[in-house]
Amino acid sequence: MYDANKIIPGLIIFALFMTFPFWYNLGADAYTTPELELPEDYERCIESTEFMRAEHMNMLDEWRDLYVREGYQEYWSELKQESYPMSLTKTCMYCHSDKEKFCDRCHNATAVDPYCWTCHIEP
Amino acid sequence: MLEKAIKGSALYWIWLLVLLAVIGVGFGAYLQQLDQGLSVTALNRDISWGLYIAQLTFLVGVAASAVMMVIPMYLHNHKAFARMLILGEFMAVATIIMCLLFVVVDLGQPQRLWNVVLYPTPSSVLFWDMVVLNGYLFLNILIGWVTLQAERKRVGPPRWIKPFIYISIPWAISIHTVTAFLYAGLPGRDFWLTASMAPSFLASAFAAGPALLILLAFAVKIFAKWDPGREAIQSLAKIVTYALAAYLFLIGCKIFTAAYSMVPDKLAHWEYLYFGLEGHTMLSVFMWVSTAAGVSALLILLFPKNRQADNILAFACVLVLISTWIEKGMGLITAGFVPTPMKEVLTYAPTGPEILITLGIYGIGFLIITVLWKVGIGVRREIEAT
Amino acid sequence: MKNSRRKFIKFAGMAALGWSICPSLAGARSGPRQSADRLRAERWAMVIDSEKLNDELMDKCIEACHKLHNVPDIPNDQNIKWIWKEPFYNLFHDQSHGYLKDKKSIPFLSLCNHCDNPPCVRVCPTQATFSRDDGIVLMDFHRCIGCRFCMAGCPYGSRSFNYYNPRNFLDDDDLVHDYPTREMGVVEKCEFCAHLLDQGEMPACVEASEGAILFGDLNDPNSDVRKVLQERYSLVRKPKLGTDPQVYYLI
Numbered sequence: 001m002y003d004a005n006k007i008i009p010g011l012i013i014f015a016l017f018m019t020f021p022f023w024y025n026l027g028a029d030a031y032t033t034p035e036l037e038l039p040e041d042y043e044r045c046i047e048s049t050e051f052m053r054a055e056h057m058n059m060l061d062e063w064r065d066l067y068v069r070e071g072y073q074e075y076w077s078e079l080k081q082e083s084y085p086m087s088l089t090k091t092c093m094y095c096h097s098d099k100e101k102f103c104d105r106c107h108n109a110t111a112v113d114p115y116c117w118t119c120h121i122e123p
Numbered sequence: 124m125l126e127k128a129i130k131g132s133a134l135y136w137i138w139l140l141v142l143l144a145v146i147g148v149g150f151g152a153y154l155q156q157l158d159q160g161l162s163v164t165a166l167n168r169d170i171s172w173g174l175y176i177a178q179l180t181f182l183v184g185v186a187a188s189a190v191m192m193v194i195p196m197y198l199h200n201h202k203a204f205a206r207m208l209i210l211g212e213f214m215a216v217a218t219i220i221m222c223l224l225f226v227v228v229d230l231g232q233p234q235r236l237w238n239v240v241l242y243p244t245p246s247s248v249l250f251w252d253m254v255v256l257n258g259y260l261f262l263n264i265l266i267g268w269v270t271l272q273a274e275r276k277r278v279g280p281p282r283w284i285k286p287f288i289y290i291s292i293p294w295a296i297s298i299h300t301v302t303a304f305l306y307a308g309l310p311g312r313d314f315w316l317t318a319s320m321a322p323s324f325l326a327s328a329f330a331a332g333p334a335l336l337i338l339l340a341f342a343v344k345i346f347a348k349w350d351p352g353r354e355a356i357q358s359l360a361k362i363v364t365y366a367l368a369a370y371l372f373l374i375g376c377k378i379f380t381a382a383y384s385m386v387p388d389k390l391a392h393w394e395y396l397y398f399g400l401e402g403h404t405m406l407s408v409f410m411w412v413s414t415a416a417g418v419s420a421l422l423i424l425l426f427p428k429n430r431q432a433d434n435i436l437a438f439a440c441v442l443v444l445i446s447t448w449i450e451k452g453m454g455l456i457t458a459g460f461v462p463t464p465m466k467e468v469l470t471y472a473p474t475g476p477e478i479l480i481t482l483g484i485y486g487i488g489f490l491i492i493t494v495l496w497k498v499g500i501g502v503r504r505e506i507e508a509t
Numbered sequence: 510m511k512n513s514r515r516k517f518i519k520f521a522g523m524a525a526l527g528w529s530i531c532p533s534l535a536g537a538r539s540g541p542r543q544s545a546d547r548l549r550a551e552r553w554a555m556v557i558d559s560e561k562l563n564d565e566l567m568d569k570c571i572e573a574c575h576k577l578h579n580v581p582d583i584p585n586d587q588n589i590k591w592i593w594k595e596p597f598y599n600l601f602h603d604q605s606h607g608y609l610k611d612k613k614s615i616p617f618l619s620l621c622n623h624c625d626n627p628p629c630v631r632v633c634p635t636q637a638t639f640s641r642d643d644g645i646v647l648m649d650f651h652r653c654i655g656c657r658f659c660m661a662g663c664p665y666g667s668r669s670f671n672y673y674n675p676r677n678f679l680d681d682d683d684l685v686h687d688y689p690t691r692e693m694g695v696v697e698k699c700e701f702c703a704h705l706l707d708q709g710e711m712p713a714c715v716e717a718s719e720g721a722i723l724f725g726d727l728n729d730p731n732s733d734v735r736k737v738l739q740e741r742y743s744l745v746r747k748p749k750l751g752t753d754p755q756v757y758y759l760i
Contacts, residue, residue: 047539068649071641072541073707083542089686119650119689121579160693161655162672167586171660171670231655231670231694238635238654249634249658310628310750311664388603464666465599469586 034109037101046077046084046091057114060088088116093123124271127501128494134346135497142490149483152476153228161231163476169463174473174481175229177452182218182225182488183256183302184328184451188336189215189263190295191329191362192355197288203354206503210343210351211336212267213495219260219298221488226253228480248304255297262291267495275502299324306459314392314459317380323373324451329366331447333359334440339492341437349500360436364424367443371417374450391466396458401468406457409449417446546709551728552625552644553701554755555712556737557618561721567594567618573717574699579690581678589669591699592714595619600746600758618714618722621646621667621699622746622754629659629668638696644727644755645701655694664750668698727755 001007016023045052047059063086066072074083075091084091096102099122107114156163166173189211195201196208204211227233244250266287273280303324306315337359340351381389394400397414399407420442429435457471473481574580574592581589594616598605623646629638630646637652638659660668674693684690688704691697701724702712710716715724725732734757743757 064651066541068647068651069639070541071543073544073547074542076539076542078539085544086541089689115692118692121684121686121689123686160672160674161670162587164672166670166672168588168590168660168669169586169666171657226656229656231657231696232653233655235635235652235654238637238652242635242652244634244636246631247634247658248632249656253634305658306661309632309662309664310752311747312661460661464664465595466602467599 031109034105036105037098039095039097042095044079045095046075046080048079060092060116063088088120089123097123099123124268124275124498124502127498131497135493138493139490142486142493145486146483146490149480149486152479152483155476156228156480157233163474165472165474165477167469167471169467169469170457170460170471172229172456172460173471174453174477175225177456178481178484179222179225179229180302180324180455181331181448181452182222183298184324184447185332185335186215186218186222186259186298187295187325187328188218188332190292191333191359193288193292193295195358198292201358203352203358207336207340207351207355209267209271209499209503210340210496212263213499214332214336214339214492215263215295216260216267216495217488217491219256219263220491221484222256223260224484224487225481228484248301248308252298252301252305255294255301259291259294259298262287262294266291267499271499271502274506277506296325299328306455311464312459313386313388315455317377319373319377323370323377326366326370326373327447327451330363330370330443331451333363333366334443334447337363337440338437338444339496341433343496343500347496347500349504356436357430360424360430363440363443364421364430367417367421367424370447371421374414374417391462392458395461395468396454400462403461403468403470405470405472406454410454413446413449413454416442417450420446544707544709548706548709548711550643550726552726552755553623553706554644554725554727554734554757555620555623555701555715556723556734556743556757556759558721558723558737558759559615559617560759562618562718564594564616566718566721567616569717570618570714570722573713574702577685577702577713578688578700579675579679579684581673581675581690583673583675583678587670587672589671589675589697591669591697592618592620601744603747603749604744617758619665619667620714620756621701622665622752622756623699623701625753625755626751628662628664628752632658632662634658641703645703645706647700647703648695648697650689650691650695650697653695655696657696659696664747664752665754668696670694670696 047055052059063075067086073085075086076083093099099117103114106112152163164173189208192204192208192211196204227236230236239250239253266284269284270280300321303321306312307317307320309315337356340356340359344350378393381393384390391400395403395406396410397407398404420439423429423435423439423442429439461471462468571592571594575582578591580591583589595618597609597615597617600617600619623644625644627638627640627646630636630640633639634656635652635654637649637654638646639649640646655670657670660670671691671693675690679690702710702714705712712724715722723733723737725734727734727738729735737759738757741759743759745754745757747754
């Protein structure tokens, strides 16, 4: 191989750089599922827990287009047999009224930084 | 071929370091703008575009340098440009990248830039501007690189590249036309609402682009000791002369329409531009400089003897750049917004961060030109040495 | 013709929506509904009665609007205005002359005209600003990239850009929770209080104006706005531009 003395150190540096997240976190605490504080007065959400856990971000994304652009105001929940305003602050945060103990705990643990609250006002 | 960019004289490296320093300072200012928003600029509710968009407008014009050599060379078999064409194409690459960067730094939400692609909107001229600018960038990188590679291997350019070269001609026209249409189609802005916008963009482009190319060619002659060829530069000088005449003529046409019709909505912008209104006269100083520079450049260039003297030609090219930079940049943008729709008059003077960011982007542009030209000239030297 | 086309587009749109939206919810019967309370119109329009409006009332309208929408008060030319006072001459300079002495300096209310043919919508590269079926020109703050093409496109100076983070100029304890603030780098403007109409309420300025501002469906021959426009002389701003503004000024 030509220039092996340059290529091999280069490859090593590249490999170290690409695996940075793994060795940087060596010895860090293992992931623990965050404790969420659920609303006490309400038994269930407008969709199943599994669905909300996996899809709440997509649901909010759809809601904002439906509400702002498509002219829909409410969401009919088959589970609750009731309609709710399609609104982060009026519906979601009505029950989950403590952002720190609900939204933030999970988002912080998974290093997600949603920008809802740069505009929407937390209760 | 890129390896040619990493072997250079001390001067080459010092120049790159200077540029990197300028880019660094500009980047620092941009971080400040990201943090504090466009409040760090002098833009406001009435003058919502300024220095950044002015540079976009001006630099789209400079990118025309390539097509002004492609047309004579490929359509008229004017071989004098053969040695220099690659420089024009690489300069177009650098200027288009600068244009795109100026759009990005002007955005309030640059991280959402992809929305333009996610929600394509054919009714928006800005959407089409994105399409033509990126397309022209791609065309010039492709054509420049492929033809240079072919030359290096001492073979003719591959046949498949020909269609791209021919497409690049109307495509170059389109970048000026579409950029002019950004302004020309707005109902409430009388200063811009004229069919002469696109032609005048083309005229100033075909003057400013080759003028900068001539200056850079002289710089190459001095610093890189490589002569792009006298005939090529003389041909470019002729192109600058014709285009400059057309550019001044079109300004005259616009002034006549406003001044003779005396329609206040039209006239007020020109009064603001050249004389100032309600005490706001800062811009008019620049505009007189622009006009004086343009007219004197034309008077100089009209005489073949002046064009043939390198020093005088270089001086005239500097005048052309000063004239078009002020007119296409600050003049055109600010006077489009003032008087405002409410007939208010104000002055726009860019702030420090705005100027630093602008210089930073110019730094990036010159860095790209330097590196690409180093490659281009290196390859040409290699060919000519054998 | 116009109506039937609009209805057809609406119908086609609904049908398309049925299977195109909410892919993640496909199969479930949960889904979006239109509120029964919402106020509906074919074409919302506003009529401002300059005889009834006075300085105090205008201030009340502005206050009501800016409070409701968390509009910050920024003390320089990078400020935000949804509805504001502007002298007659500045609003209608193409329809005034030198002897309009008493009218020339009288302040009028200025706001977004919710044009039928809005240039801001035409120029927006992301459809962040768009026309609703009922004629309201709305902003989607989530989508705006802050290019400010719409500000250059608007012939009425009705649009403002968030040069600053608006929260810096708002008191956290004073925020109205029903409506978001904006973030740095997006454009905003009057929305004819679309969110209030969707809840069955009239726009804030209309409520605050004590009858000096009328609001209603221009396509309904029996609406207040339609009747008053037939009875009295009115102006719109810059009609020659063909934007077809929908804020009418009774003179």
